Amino acid sequence: MIENLMLGFKVSFSFYNLVYCFVGCMLGTLIGVLPGLGPTATIAMLLTLTYKLDLTSSVIMLAGIYYGAQYGGTITSVLLKIPGEASTVVTCIDGYQMAQQGKAGKALGIAAFGSFIAGSVGTVGLSLLAPPLSEFALAFGPPEYAALMILGLTLVIYLGSGSVTKAILMGVLGMVLGTAGMDPVSGIERFTFGSASMMEGFNVAVLAMGLFGIGEILGMAESSLAGSPPERARSPKRLWELLPNKKEWRVSIAPIGRGSIIGFFLGIVPGGGAIIASFASYAVEKKFSKHPERFGKGAIEGVAGPESANNSAVSGCFIPLLTLGIPTNVVMALLIGAFMLHGVTPGPFIMKNRPEVFWGVITSMYIGNVILLILNVPMIKFFVKILEIPAVILSPLIVLICLIGAYSLNNNPFDIVLMVVFGGVGYLMKKFDYELAPLMLAFILGPMLEKSVRQSLIKAQGNPMIFFTRPISMVLMGVTILLILSPLLMRFVRQQHGRPVEKEQ
């Protein structure tokens, strides 16, 4: 274990990787502060750029962006009641109240320290759990992978926030988009319309840049027309009281602890991630609190818990990625894209074949957390000033980066056109209340699922019971079925208890 960590630190302490880690954290915090642009769109845009870099450095930087954004989003949530990131929405509730009471510094301070502690706890958890899980994953054959992916897709759809029907539709659409190109098993071309550019199917980076990057720009274009100028930043005057006092620490320590654990485990679950972790932590803290009425009025636990949760969730997210090669949310899906760009398939073999990547990334997260803690404390004023840049200045830069990025994938202008088309799609999806995440995840998991299912059936000579006769896949399929039936089961249980049956959403 120690040797692995030493190897990791040797990799992550190299000058280049330190620089990339720093850049990732800075960039992450910056986009975390800016509402609208999120880690997903940024990582999508930078994906193509990382082609020129070493794999380890790329992942270190992209990971830094992800957890940096958790830190950054807090700043605007507390100071302006504008969530920089979806995972910091909850912080707006009590954090802003604290700012109104002149305790902005303490809110930011406890958020930063809580995030650091949780991030470290999460990273330790990652270091401890990843190796045994990798070993366990080696026992996974096609049926187990297929069952796991079915479970993952089901969870993603169920944990979405909108209508389930729409989420399923987006998942199916994502899988359909994934079928375009050459069939992985037989080599037949599907949905290529005779175009050579389409032989490999849609490129994940093009899809991501289009849906998230261009889609976001189109959204920004619309809002600047609607005449709703971004709210002017009101930076509070006093920020030097950043250290919470003893009492506040005492109150916060348990939420930080709970948040770290909740976040870590919710990060592992597909469809989970930082956002759900923060909401869950807030709900838990309110339940556990002796004075729940304080929540919403500036309770420091309402900041400490969620902020810790969203950071440790990032570490949790990496576990399925590094051990099984399965993404649990869109950001991880994009990271898989980064791995594939470098010709490496993430999965249980990464620990054995490319340990420097595996441990280098994990140890870089320790370093990243330290960097962020140091960065955040003095740099808050600077970040708030950034907010005063109107969107019109940022949009052209984003547009250019997306356009060039798409072109640089294959030197094929067709990719640019495709990206723009997806940009339109992403924009329309938002207008018609569809979620993007199920689509992206299904796009990545779909082809993997198909390959596993077909391989399994070939192995079982057409007998579908193979998914239920092997122990691991049987358990996974069982959990999936339970999950699908759970709404019906809940209704049945309520009826038995004589309570009125609640109306279907």
Next chain:
Amino acid sequence: MFQRKDIASGFFLLFLGLYVSFHSTRFSVWGRTGPEAGFYPFVLGILMIGMSLLLIIRAFISTRAEEKLKSAIDKEKHMAVVFKVCSYIVLMALYGLLVQKVGFLVSSIVVLIIILKFLEKLSWKKACTIGFSSILVSYMLFVYFLSVPLPKGFIGF
């Protein structure tokens, strides 16, 4: 309001599902060793048809009394938004089609100036400064820092 949107998108997805299912039957769906190339998209297409029908039916059932017709001002705003968004899309698509022939620098300058000056309504000075600095930054980033070859076009740079 929600309901009309759902019905529209529901129909779109319904037709998409129909297309996917039909197209996938062109490939063999089931063979000796189990599902073949056409099976998976066929099943997905059917699922899509089913789900979109569900969406449409639900939207129809829960349609409440229609709200008052939008006022004329709203319609104007609506058209302006549609125009703006479509212009962005058209411009970016044109960029894609032209960038190899005309070169990166020229295409970027033209597209950015059009966006900044005419769509975002900035002054000439602002549009040019922002436009040129964005292009400079991205040129530095892509060409010097990352050695990504950018198309030169017939102009030569």
